[in-house]
Amino acid sequence: MIDRRLSVAPMMDRTDRHGRFFLRQLSRRVLLYTEMVPAAALVHGDAERWLAFDASERPLALQVGGGDPGPLAACARLAHARGFDEINLNVGCPSERVRRGCFGAALMAEPERVAACVAAMRAAAPLPVTVKTRIGIDDHDDYGFLAGFVATVAAAGCATFIVHARKAVLGGLSPRRNREVPPLRYDRVWRLKRDFPALEIVVNGGVRTLEAVHEHLRHVDGVMIGRAAYDDPYLLADADRAIFGAPAHAPDRHQVVDRMLPYIAREQGGAVPLHAITRHMLGLFRGGRGGRAWRRYLSEHAHRAGADGEVVRAAARLAAADRA
Numbered sequence: 001m002i003d004r005r006l007s008v009a010p011m012m013d014r015t016d017r018h019g020r021f022f023l024r025q026l027s028r029r030v031l032l033y034t035e036m037v038p039a040a041a042l043v044h045g046d047a048e049r050w051l052a053f054d055a056s057e058r059p060l061a062l063q064v065g066g067g068d069p070g071p072l073a074a075c076a077r078l079a080h081a082r083g084f085d086e087i088n089l090n091v092g093c094p095s096e097r098v099r100r101g102c103f104g105a106a107l108m109a110e111p112e113r114v115a116a117c118v119a120a121m122r123a124a125a126p127l128p129v130t131v132k133t134r135i136g137i138d139d140h141d142d143y144g145f146l147a148g149f150v151a152t153v154a155a156a157g158c159a160t161f162i163v164h165a166r167k168a169v170l171g172g173l174s175p176r177r178n179r180e181v182p183p184l185r186y187d188r189v190w191r192l193k194r195d196f197p198a199l200e201i202v203v204n205g206g207v208r209t210l211e212a213v214h215e216h217l218r219h220v221d222g223v224m225i226g227r228a229a230y231d232d233p234y235l236l237a238d239a240d241r242a243i244f245g246a247p248a249h250a251p252d253r254h255q256v257v258d259r260m261l262p263y264i265a266r267e268q269g270g271a272v273p274l275h276a277i278t279r280h281m282l283g284l285f286r287g288g289r290g291g292r293a294w295r296r297y298l299s300e301h302a303h304r305a306g307a308d309g310e311v312v313r314a315a316a317r318l319a320a321a322d323r324a
Helices: 017-024 039-044 047-051 069-082 096-100 104-109 111-124 143-154 186-195 210-216 227-231 253-269 274-278 291-301 309-321
Strands: 006-008 032-038 060-065 086-091 129-134 160-164 200-204 222-225
Touching: 006 032, 017 032, 017 253, 017 274, 032 039, 032 047, 039 047, 039 060, 039 069, 047 069, 060 069, 069 086, 069 111, 086 104, 086 111, 104 111, 104 129, 111 129, 111 143, 143 160, 143 186, 160 186, 186 200, 210 222, 253 274, 253 309, 274 309, 291 309
Parallel strands: 006 222, 032 060, 060 086, 086 129, 129 160, 160 200, 200 222
Antiparallel strands: none
């Protein structure tokens, strides 16, 4: 069983394997997700690029995008073979590129198609198949539309729905504006749990604190945090104790730096540039002592030729010395 009380959302260009490894140093229990990977990129492209992960990242879910049951079934088999704990179908992304590919949030208009995809994925591999969706799209934004979509897809065997509590506007709003302009309707996600008590319902959208997580957990089974966890990752440091009840002490920020140094040395031995890792770490000291000095030093030095773990150590020393 996967504990979904708290998870970190799949985010393009953010939850790659380096970003996930970093977040795992803050919490051992939070469920992590990959970036959204188009099914065609896995089946016909460089699968190793998307499927590589460190075992310590688990529990880990692979998120895929697509609307064709055949390739999605192949993705499920790949996910199972590579050791992922879950495969998630993206039915929430509103970007124009994704919409042209006939997947993402546009699939909410075709619940039977989504159900067929879920059924094919479940038949292909013994992994939990979950769906991440919105509360609606365009003018199809009433609760009845959402409930009908969930009922149809659940009948195909999907037992877990991660619901972004905003509708998606397909065309006219960028993905960023789609995360900001449509109003949050948590009440609709909470109602889903009341109306479908046998399903696992996870709410997503606008949650920025562990206190807010606790409030949502009074109404739903889990909470997914997105950019708040990326911009201010230290908010996850107390999650194992505060959310999961584990007898854990939150690591301080400098302990997290120390945990990252062996990983940085290992990855640089494989020709990974330092900035590919440290760009995910820029927010570690946000809101704390030395945050500005840490971010500035890494931003200025991690891209330089020959930059290595010593740059990270120097940034940490500056953060510790900065009393501003």
